[in-house]
Every structure is written in structure tokens, then in C-alpha cells.
Amino acid sequence: MPVAELRGVTKRYGAVEALRGIDLSIAPGELLALLGPNGAGKTTAVRILLGLAAPTSGEAAIFGHHPASRQAKLRRGALLQVGRVPETLKVQEHIELFSSYYEKPLPIAETIAAAGLAGIENRLFGALSGGQKQRVLFALAICGNPDLLFLDEPTVGLDVESRRALWTRIRGFVARGGSVLLTTHYLDEADALAHRVAVIDRGRIAAEGTPAEIKAQTGTSVLEDAFLAIMKENGNALEEVLQ
Numbered sequence: 001m002p003v004a005e006l007r008g009v010t011k012r013y014g015a016v017e018a019l020r021g022i023d024l025s026i027a028p029g030e031l032l033a034l035l036g037p038n039g040a041g042k043t044t045a046v047r048i049l050l051g052l053a054a055p056t057s058g059e060a061a062i063f064g065h066h067p068a069s070r071q072a073k074l075r076r077g078a079l080l081q082v083g084r085v086p087e088t089l090k091v092q093e094h095i096e097l098f099s100s101y102y103e104k105p106l107p108i109a110e111t112i113a114a115a116g117l118a119g120i121e122n123r124l125f126g127a128l129s130g131g132q133k134q135r136v137l138f139a140l141a142i143c144g145n146p147d148l149l150f151l152d153e154p155t156v157g158l159d160v161e162s163r164r165a166l167w168t169r170i171r172g173f174v175a176r177g178g179s180v181l182l183t184t185h186y187l188d189e190a191d192a193l194a195h196r197v198a199v200i201d202r203g204r205i206a207a208e209g210t211p212a213e214i215k216a217q218t219g220t221s222v223l224e225d226a227f228l229a230i231m232k233e234n235g236n237a238l239e240e241v242l243q
């Protein structure tokens with residue numbers, strides 16, 4: 001059984017068709033990278049799988065449960081693209097609060113270590129740098145010891161070392177049997193981490209496969225070139241893609 005699944009999902013916001021019939025599934029232990037230009041529908045797909053938005057039509061399931069159900073929520077964690085937490089709580093207080101929502105959270109010290117927050121656990125969230133805040137949001141995603149992680153552009157604004165450190169943490173999570181849905185605009189990141197890639201363009205899946213398959217299909221050796229070839233083939237003007 002897939003750990004996460006979208007079946008024939010559409011999502012309409014007024015005149016905007018954010019998703020136009022998406023089928024997507026994540027297997028146990030798999031890291032799926034969902035790629036696509038700005039506005040393609042990636043965050044919308046993530047929000048539907050988190051139960052934060054309802055599909056206009058079609059179905060979504062997490063471990064066979066409704067995405068908004070308690071059974072689903074207890075087994076997943078998320079780092080959202082526009083993640084917001086109160087500025088006036090300390091790092092450790094945020095982690096304690098989030099951990100309390102779960103039945104079997106990681107020990108607080110383990111979460112702090114796993115997210116690279118040792119030494120800054122007593123700082124106010126509002127006093128952290130952008131990259132440090134991003135690490136706290138990662139900590140909040142993993143503190144419940146989830147089986148499935150949603151990471152929506154988790155490495156935005158991170159310096160090179162922090163980005164690589166986060167890659168190591170994500171790989172560690174997968175090595176322990178976790179599954180991940182990752183969105184990123186850094187295609188080297190997707191190439192380095194993903195077992196499988198799904199490219200979404202204007203609400204539809206434009207290509208799907210392992211990074212090697214996607215590159216082979218497009219006759220390219222770099223995932224970024226493959227991505228641009230897929231966009232071009234899909235009639236998405238380069239200027240539009242690069243906006």
C-alpha cells in the first residue's frame with residue numbers, strides 16, 4: 001500500500017485550476033521529488049495530502065486514511081513553504097510544544113541534535129537567522145517521529161554547508177525507513193536525494209521516473225537540463241519557466 005496517494009485530484013481556486021487531474025503515489029521508504037515551475041501546483045498537492053485543503057474532485061489518502069484524520073496526522077510531519085511559528089517562543093519550547101501533539105515523539109534532545117540545533121535551543125525563534133529558522137521548522141517536522149515527511153522547499157535560504165547537512169539528515173530519515181515528499185527548485189538536490197521524480201506543469205504531471213530515466217528520456221546528463229527539455233516539450237515557454 002502506498003504511504004501517500006492522490007487519485008484523479010483536481011483543485012480549483014475560483015478561475016485558477018491549480019491541479020487538473022493528478023495521480024501520484026509514494027511507496028514505503030521512497031523519496032519522491034515533486035518538481036515544477038512556480039505556480040505548477042506543488043504546494044497545492046502537498047496541502048491536500050496534509051489535509052489542509054480539500055480536493056475539488058478526486059481522492060487523497062495517507063496510509064490509507066483521510067489526510068485530515070488523526071491516524072494520518074500522527075504518522076506524518078511537514079515543513080511548509082511558508083512555515084510560520086510564534087517569534088516569542090524559544091527553540092526548545094517550540095519543539096516541546098510540537099512534540100506534545102504526538103503519541104510517540106522523539107526525545108527532545110534527539111530532535112535538537114537531529115536538526116542541528118544544539119547550542120541555540122534557548123534562543124527566541126524571532127532572534128534566529130533565516131537558515132536557523134529553517135532548521136527549527138525541520139525539527140518541528142521530525143519531532144513526532146513520523147513515518148512520512150513532507151518537505152516543501154526545505155533548503156531555501158540555507159548556506160551550502162547547512163544544505164548538505166540537511167541532505168544528510170533527510171537521507172538518515174530515509175535510511176531508517178521513512179518516506180519523503182520533497183519539493184525543490186534545486187534540481188541538483190532532487191538528483192542527489194530522490195529515488196523518483198514527478199514533474200508537474202500547470203496542474204498536470206508532465207513526466208515521472210527515476211532521475212536516470214528522466215535524463216535518459218530527454219537525452220541529457222544533468223537533471224536541470226532534463227527539466228528544461230520537459231518544460232519545452234510541454235509547451236511551457238522558457239521565459240515563463242525561468243520567471
Ligand SMILES: Nc1ncnc2c1ncn2[C@@H]1O[C@H](COP(=O)(O)OP(=O)(O)OP(=O)(O)O)[C@@H](O)[C@H]1O
Binds near residue numbers: 081
Ligand atoms: N489559496 C489559494 N487561493 C487562490 N489561488 C491559489 C491558492 N493557493 C494556490 N493558488 C494558485 O494555485 C496555483 C498553484 O499554486 P502552488 O502554490 O500549488 O504552486 P507551486 O507549484 O507550489 O509554486 P512555487 O514553486 O512558486 O511554490 C497558482 O496559480 C496559485 O496562484
Ligand SMILES: [Mg+2]
Binds near residue numbers: 042043081
Ligand atoms: Mg510551492
